[in-house]
Amino acid sequence: MKRVGVFVCHCGLNIAGNVNIKEVVEKAGKQQDVVFAVDHKYLCSEPGQTLIKDSIRQHNLDAIVVAACSPAMHEATFKTIAQLSGLNRYNCEIANIREQSSWVHDDPGKATAKAHITVHQGIEKVRLNEPLQPVTVPVTRKVLVIGGGIAGIRAALDVANGGYQVYLVEKSGTIGGRMAQLSETFPTLDCSTCILGPLMVEVFRHPNIKLLRLSKVEEVKGYIGNFKVKVRQEPAYVDEAKCNACGECAKACPAQVPNEFDFGLTWRKAIYTPFAQAVPPAYVLDAKNCLGLLPQACGECKKACDKFGTSCIDLDAWPRIHELEVGAIIVSTGYELYDAAKLTEYGYGTFPDVMTSMEFERMLSASGPTTGEIKRPSDGQTPKEIVFIQCAGQREPETALPYCSKICCMYTARHAMMFRHKVPEGQAYVFYMDIRAGGKGYEEFVKRCQEEKGLLYLRGRVAKVYEENGKLIVKGVDTLSGKTVQINADLVVLAVGMVPSSESHELASKLKASLDANGFFSEAHPKLRPLESPTAGIFLAGAGQSPKDIPETVAQASGAAGKALGLLSSPTLEREPTIAHVVGELCSGCSICVPLCPYDALSLNAEKLAEVSEALCEGCGTCIASCPSGALTLRNLTDEQMVAMIEAIVE
Amino acid sequence: MQSYLYFPGCSLRTVAKDFDRSAKACAHALGFELKEMQGQLCCGAVLSNVDDNLITKAGPNRILARATQEDHTLVTLCAGCYNVLKRTDLHAKLASPSQQTINTFNEETFNGGVDVIHFLEILRDRIGFDAVERAVKVPFKGLHVGAYYGCLLLRPAGEMKFDDPNRPSILENLLTRLGCTPIDYPARTDCCGSYLSVSSPGNVQPISGAIIRSARSCGARLLTVSCPLCKYNLESSQLQDSSGSTPDDFLPIVYFTQLLGLALGLQPEELELDQRQMQAVREATTPMLIGGGKK
Numbered sequence: 001m002k003r004v005g006v007f008v009c010h011c012g013l014n015i016a017g018n019v020n021i022k023e024v025v026e027k028a029g030k031q032q033d034v035v036f037a038v039d040h041k042y043l044c045s046e047p048g049q050t051l052i053k054d055s056i057r058q059h060n061l062d063a064i065v066v067a068a069c070s071p072a073m074h075e076a077t078f079k080t081i082a083q084l085s086g087l088n089r090y091n092c093e094i095a096n097i098r099e100q101s102s103w104v105h106d107d108p109g110k111a112t113a114k115a116h117i118t119v120h121q122g123i124e125k126v127r128l129n130e131p132l133q134p135v136t137v138p139v140t141r142k143v144l145v146i147g148g149g150i151a152g153i154r155a156a157l158d159v160a161n162g163g164y165q166v167y168l169v170e171k172s173g174t175i176g177g178r179m180a181q182l183s184e185t186f187p188t189l190d191c192s193t194c195i196l197g198p199l200m201v202e203v204f205r206h207p208n209i210k211l212l213r214l215s216k217v218e219e220v221k222g223y224i225g226n227f228k229v230k231v232r233q234e235p236a237y238v239d240e241a242k243c244n245a246c247g248e249c250a251k252a253c254p255a256q257v258p259n260e261f262d263f264g265l266t267w268r269k270a271i272y273t274p275f276a277q278a279v280p281p282a283y284v285l286d287a288k289n290c291l292g293l294l295p296q297a298c299g300e301c302k303k304a305c306d307k308f309g310t311s312c313i314d315l316d317a318w319p320r321i322h323e324l325e326v327g328a329i330i331v332s333t334g335y336e337l338y339d340a341a342k343l344t345e346y347g348y349g350t351f352p353d354v355m356t357s358m359e360f361e362r363m364l365s366a367s368g369p370t371t372g373e374i375k376r377p378s379d380g381q382t383p384k385e386i387v388f389i390q391c392a393g394q395r396e397p398e399t400a401l402p403y404c405s406k407i408c409c410m411y412t413a414r415h416a417m418m419f420r421h422k423v424p425e426g427q428a429y430v431f432y433m434d435i436r437a438g439g440k441g442y443e444e445f446v447k448r449c450q451e452e453k454g455l456l457y458l459r460g461r462v463a464k465v466y467e468e469n470g471k472l473i474v475k476g477v478d479t480l481s482g483k484t485v486q487i488n489a490d491l492v493v494l495a496v497g498m499v500p501s502s503e504s505h506e507l508a509s510k511l512k513a514s515l516d517a518n519g520f521f522s523e524a525h526p527k528l529r530p531l532e533s534p535t536a537g538i539f540l541a542g543a544g545q546s547p548k549d550i551p552e553t554v555a556q557a558s559g560a561a562g563k564a565l566g567l568l569s570s571p572t573l574e575r576e577p578t579i580a581h582v583v584g585e586l587c588s589g590c591s592i593c594v595p596l597c598p599y600d601a602l603s604l605n606a607e608k609l610a611e612v613s614e615a616l617c618e619g620c621g622t623c624i625a626s627c628p629s630g631a632l633t634l635r636n637l638t639d640e641q642m643v644a645m646i647e648a649i650v651e
Numbered sequence: 652m653q654s655y656l657y658f659p660g661c662s663l664r665t666v667a668k669d670f671d672r673s674a675k676a677c678a679h680a681l682g683f684e685l686k687e688m689q690g691q692l693c694c695g696a697v698l699s700n701v702d703d704n705l706i707t708k709a710g711p712n713r714i715l716a717r718a719t720q721e722d723h724t725l726v727t728l729c730a731g732c733y734n735v736l737k738r739t740d741l742h743a744k745l746a747s748p749s750q751q752t753i754n755t756f757n758e759e760t761f762n763g764g765v766d767v768i769h770f771l772e773i774l775r776d777r778i779g780f781d782a783v784e785r786a787v788k789v790p791f792k793g794l795h796v797g798a799y800y801g802c803l804l805l806r807p808a809g810e811m812k813f814d815d816p817n818r819p820s821i822l823e824n825l826l827t828r829l830g831c832t833p834i835d836y837p838a839r840t841d842c843c844g845s846y847l848s849v850s851s852p853g854n855v856q857p858i859s860g861a862i863i864r865s866a867r868s869c870g871a872r873l874l875t876v877s878c879p880l881c882k883y884n885l886e887s888s889q890l891q892d893s894s895g896s897t898p899d900d901f902l903p904i905v906y907f908t909q910l911l912g913l914a915l916g917l918q919p920e921e922l923e924l925d926q927r928q929m930q931a932v933r934e935a936t937t938p939m940l941i942g943g944g945k946k
Contacts, residue, residue, distance in 0.1 A: 344817035398809050464817070466837030468868075473837070 002091075002127050005036040005061040006119060007052055009043035009068035011098055016041075018102040020112040024067065027116050031123045035059055044074050049081045056085040063087070063129060065122040067095040067115065088131030090578070090636055095122035117649055124644035129636050134574040137615040139225035140327040141568045143561075144169065146217055146507065149177020150550060151332035151542025151557040153199050158561030159330075160208035164568050167324050168203065169215045169231055171503070174278035175200055177334055178543075181261060181358065183365035183372075184418070185550055186410040187445035193277055193367070200279040212322060213280065216503070220329070220510045221600070223616050224537030225573045229324045235317030236284040237293075238271075242312035243282035245273060249313060250283065252304035257289045263359045265369040265377070271301045271313075276367060285313075328537050328564040331521055332557065333507060333544035335498040338401055343393045346465045346494055352378040353472055354465060354492045357388075357411060364418050374422050376491055383426065383490030386419055387474045388412045389462050390432040392494040401497045403518060405547040408495035409436045409446065415493065417449040429456045429487055431476050439551070458485060465492055498547040512598070513538050521545045531560045539563050578636050579617035580624060582610045586631035593623035593632060655773065656722040657685035658714060660732040661693050667729070667879035669923035673908040674728050674770055676922060680915040681778060681786055685726060690717040694735045697803070697845065705753055711739040712753050716761035724766045726773060728908070730803040730878035737767040738810055769804065769813070770908070771821055771877065780828050788916030790830030794936045796910065797834040797871030798822035799862065801843050801881045816840065822875065822907060829914040838865035843884040859888035863902055872935030875907045882906070903931040 006028040010016035021039045029037035036059040040048045043066060055061065064087065066078045071094040082092035097115040105111035141164055145156045148170030156168045168175070179185075180200075182192035203209050212233050219230040238249075250269040258264035261274050270289040273282070291298040293315055302313040340348035340356050348354045353376050355363075362368040363375070376383050390412050393400035409432065416428040435457075437443040449455060462476035471488040478485050500519040508515045513533040514522040521540050524532045531539055539560035542553040567573070580601070589608040596602075601616035602623055610623075610631065624632045633639065655678075663671035678685050695710040715736060718725045727733040743750050744763030754760045768776075774783055800819050808816040819840065823833040841862055844855030863885060866874055876882050882904045889901050905928055912922040919929050 344815050347818075350818075464837070468837065468865075 002033050002063045003035045003059065003061050004031075004033045004123055004126060005052075005055055005059060005064045006031075006034055006038075006123065007043055007055070007064060007066045007068075008037070008039040008097075008119070009048070009066070010039060010041045011069060011102075012041065015068070015098050015102045015115075018105070018108050018111045019097060019115045020108065023112055024097070024115050024119060028065075028067075028119050028123065031120060033127050034123060036061065043068055044077055049077070052078070052081050053085045056082070056087060061087070063091040063093075063126045065093050065095055065119060065126055067097045067119045067122070069098040070094075070096050070100075090132040091126060091129050093122040093126040093129070095119045120648040120651070121645040124648045125636075125641050128638065128641045128644065132577040132635060135577050135579070135614040136572050136574055137223075137225055139568060139571055139573050140227070140325045141165075141571070142167070142324070142326045143328045143330060143564050143568070144217075144227070144229055144324060144326040145330045145332060147177070147332035147334055147501075147542070147544065148172075148175030148203075148211070148213075149332060149334045149542060150179040150196060150199075151334065151544075151553045152177070152330070153196075153203055154554050154557035155330045155332060155539075155541050155561040155564075156203060156209050157199065157206065158558050159564055160206050162561070162565045162568075164208065164565070166206075166209045167231070167322075167326065168209055168211050169217060170211070170213045171216055172274065173213055173236065173284035174274045174280070175203060175211065175213070176275075176277070176279065179550060180275060180277070181362060181365075183361055183368070184414060186414045187439075187441045189414070193275075197277045200277065204279045204281075211280065214284065215322075217507060217510060218321070220512075223599070224575075225327045225567070226615065227326045227329060227537065229326060229329070231322040231324060233320045233322060234287070235314075235319060236282065237287070237313060237315055237317050238283045238285060239312040239314065240280045240282040242310045244310055245281050245283060246309050247273075247283075248304040248308040249301035252300040254298065254300060255289055255291050257286070262362045262369050263356070265359060265362060282312075285315075328539060328567050329511065330539045330541055330557075330560050330564060331507070331511070331513065331533070331544055332541040332560075333501040333504050333521075335543040335547065336501055338393050338497045338499050340392065340494050340496045343400065343494070343496070345463065346389065346392065346492065347467070347472075348494060351465070351467050351472060351492075352376075353383075353490065354494065357408070357415065357493055357495045360415055360493045361411075364415070364422075372422075374419060374491075381490070382423055384423070385487065385489045386416075386426060386428050386491045386493065387462075387472075387487055387489040388416055388428065388430045388493045388495065389474075390430060390495045391461075392496045394495075394497040395433060401499070401518070403497070403547070404436065405495075405497040406436065407498075407547065407549045409434075410439075410442060410549065412493075412495050413437075413446045413449040413455075416455045417453045420453040420455065427456065428453070429458060429474075429489070431458050431460060431462050431474075433459070433461065439549070460485070498543055500544055504544060511535065511538055531556060531563050537567065575615065576619065577614075578634065579614060579619040580612045580621070580632050581635050582612060583631050583633065584609060586629050587627075588629055588631075590628065592628065593626050596622050596626050598622065653683040654686045655683060655726045656688050656718060656724060657726045657728075658688055658691060658694075658718070658732060658736065660691075660727065660729045662729055662731075662879035666883065667906075670728055670879060670906045670908060673906060673912045673917075673922040673924075676917050677908050677911045677915060680912070680917060681774075681783065683773070683778070688714075688718050688721055688725065690714075694732045696731050696735065699735045700738060705749055705756075708739065708742070708753050709757055711735050712743065712761045713757055713759055715740060715743070715765045715767075716757065716759040718765050719761070723764060724768060726768055726770055728770050728877070730769075730801060731880060733767065733769045734803040734811065736765075740765050740767055741810055769877070771804075771825065772813075774825060774911075775821060780824060783825070783911075784828040787829055787914045789914055791910070791914060791932075792830060792936055794826075794829075794831040794910075794932065795834055795870055795872045796826055796831050796935065797836055797866040797869070797874045798826060798839060798907075799843075799866070799874050799876045799881060799885065799904075800840050801876070801878055802840070802845075804877060805840065822877070825907065826875070826910065829910060831910070834866065834869050834871040836866045836869035836871060838862040841865075843878075843881040844888075845880065845884075848880075848884050848887065855884055856888045859884045863889060867900070867902055871902065873931050874902060874904045875910055876904055877907055897927075901927075903928050905932075 079089040083089040095118045101115040215233040218232045221228045253269035255270035259266045259268040271285045305313045366372045437446045460477040460479040474487045541557040541560040587609045605611040805816040844858040848855045909922045
């Protein structure tokens with residue numbers, strides 16, 4: 001026989017405005033085992049918590065039900081106060097009479113009746129609850145960072161500076177990501193490589209960071225604190241430690257391929273360095289475009305390296321599998337560009353002088369295809385009339401991306417300004433829907449670009465771009481004057497949206513981390529837990545979670561690193577004990593439950609009976625539903641408790 | 652012989668008999684038949700697509716209700732009928748209160764379920780362009796023809812799902828199979844002016860005229876269409892005055908079924924091609940200089 005206390009919260013008028021609190025308290029007081037029932041205006045407040053604490057002592061309670069808001073809000077608060085008052089924390093149950101009663105039922109009578117049922121269920125459950133102890137698991141105090149863009153770089157450095165080992169996995173031949181491709185950054189116009197470069201070098205030299213380039217995560221097992229990760233590293237065919245980046249190999253290489261770093265606006269060799277500041281500062285052989293490795297067809301690079309260089313090329317290298325053990329994973333997989341060729345109204349891919357903002361960005365860069373000069377791809381002439389189209393394929397739920405990529409208003413203003421700076425006699429037009437310049441110094445930056453550089457902003461969309469007599473005819477509408485506009489342009493730049501990395505889907509399934517409707521990694525809570533995946537131990541940083549600019553990405557990366565450091569700060573970690581449990585004498589060892597467990601928590605032990613790994617089980621209940629002999633139960637949610645709760649509803 | 656239930660619509664009974672006859676002849680040559688449905692009415696043309704006047708939807712709903720008595724696939728040729736009937740079916744499927752009102756008024760219940768397809772879709776999806784190409788007896792040799800789509804075949808794209816609304820290719824793909832050299836010109840998806848030719852004809856001339864100029868400057872010697880109204884607007888914009896006399900550089904307009912028929916070996920009379928059109932076809936087939944067309 002337990003001595004149960006019931007505490008009913010008014011939540012100001014949130015609950016009391018629609019639920020008859022007095023009635024709920026009275027009815028609760030009459031239930032079996034309930035020895036005390038009381039209400040309070042704000043149970044979560046200090047006086048409210050003191051009331052709970054004092055009542056537990058005064059009435060010698062050994063279980064309590066708190067009827068208040070959603071357990072997502074204050075379950076931890078009330079369980080902790082129960083524990084501080086000498087109760088086992090699993091003898092405290094929450095009855096949600098706010099989200100599930102007062103807020104959702106218009107009729108106070110019905111809301112009160114529902115609140116009563118909810119409280120009654122809580123009482124029936126807590127009567128049969130057992131005292132439990134949290135499960136303690138050890139923590140591997142290392143972190144895996146997936147993606148070596150600015151987010152991954154910042155996160156890796158912060159964790160490494162905190163004193164823990166970091167593995168930084170990058171799929172390409174260098175770290176740096178999208179930021180390395182940028183010319184300048186808004187709103188301060190810092191040279192992108194100048195501010196990124198030192199961080200890349202720091203990663204390379206940091207004793208706590210192991211950088212794995214040309215690598216992809218192949219398999220993830222385990223759980224928070226104890227992940228086991230297999231990483232496959234493709235060979236670079238160049239010894240990083242020996243290569244001095246002399247470039248003789250590339251000179252000798254006969255295979256030319258479009259350079260992805262410049263979005264195909266330039267060529268590179270099959271053995272190459274992505275850009276001058278690449279880290280690690282070593283060449284890499286792109287096996288796909290090499291004339292032949294198996295069998296070797298050419299080998300000119302190796303000959304050149306042996307003759308003029310440091311003999312660092314090994315054409316017989318093989319991929320390697322790294323088996324890593326880490327306690328936390330930071331996902332910073334970044335973004336790609338929406339395929340502009342899908343936006344057929346703009347003719348990207350058909351007309352050479354229609355380009356994306358990223359291609360234009362490369363053209364602005366001193367290390368880009370035109371060494372910073374603005375030229376038309378078709379004939380190399382300097383464009384005089386240039387049209388920027390913002391929101392290209394964005395905010396278009398029916399045909400393209402439904403969302404806003406958040407950064408295009410800013411970089412387009414910068415692009416238009418740079419164009420006028422480099423081509424003073426030219427004219428820049430910007431078609432926009434709204435100017436979204438929220439951020440420190442952002443609005444001022446856009447205004448300055450518009451006013452100082454005389455940019456022509458046209459509020460409206462472009463219907464069509466086509467070529468006529470060597471000009472690109474841009475037909476659009478200016479919704480402020482209500483007139484259609486035609487601009488005979490030399491160059492058109494499309495601000496296409498950001499989409500998540502094409503490999504994030506595959507990675508998410510390996511990590512068992514969820515993605516949102518647009519394919520970005522989901523956060524556990526949009527406001528309160530924005531740096532974490534709902535899967536414990538996985539943290540998120542950068543544009544792989546949602547479109548964002550560099551300052552926001554860096555802030556999120558440091559935040560995610562802080563979360564990971566917090567996790568690693570203790571050698572062990574506690575997990576909820578409300579998990580599955582096998583009643584040994586009932587189990588027949590049929591193993592139906594084993595493959596059904598989404599967390600790999602079930603296995604057959606030496607006696608061929610089912611066994612639950614306490615560290616892995618999330619308490620989802622799938623195995624319990626599948627067990628034909630009823631040998632599996634969920635701690636503190638047994639069949640007996642379920643029946644008692646159902647009876648409380650149907651009574 | 653495969654038979655398709657067919658709705659010609661008003662224009663194909665009157666100003667566009669050539670479209671109707673040439674399509675039927677082509678169908679026959681390709682081994683299928685267009686069987687006219689019973690109880691035809693006017694589809695209401697584009698007016699049926701307005702949302703705020705249900706009476707305009709009575710006609711197309713009746714047509715589809717009657718069609719269901721015979722078949723669940725209905726073929727159209729006129730781009731206007733195609734657009735109206737296809738969207739009427741989509742609207743009916745939503746089972747909205749307004750659909751109930753229409754059904755009550757009509758006393759002929761229709762709740763969607765007719766697969767409204769265009770003749771071009773039979774060629775592309777059911778017969779296949781490969782088979783059409785095999786059936787070609789007299790291939791054109793580089794006929795410089797511009798395909799004109801207008802709006803109604805393509806838009807709204809989410810509902811019509813016919814082709815890319817900005818860069819459609821179905822007509823060009825067909826014409827290529829017939830041996831033509833389709834001309835790409837930017838105005839091929841522009842609006843022809845539609846029914847403004849009734850209410851304010853002065854506004855149509857500049858719109859249609861721009862299409863003609865665009866096609867001609869890109870080297871088209873002939874235009875092909877799938878809509879009687881487009882054809883009317885494109886032709887009348889070229890007439891010099893109210894006398895209806897044609898200028899020297901008149902760009903002839905033919906239905907795609909007429910070109911298809913010629914390639915299938917049918918006679919100009921069966922396709923109702925007049926002498927001027929035939930002459931244009933012959934002239935456009937001869938090799939021409941870059942920037943071509945008569946000045």
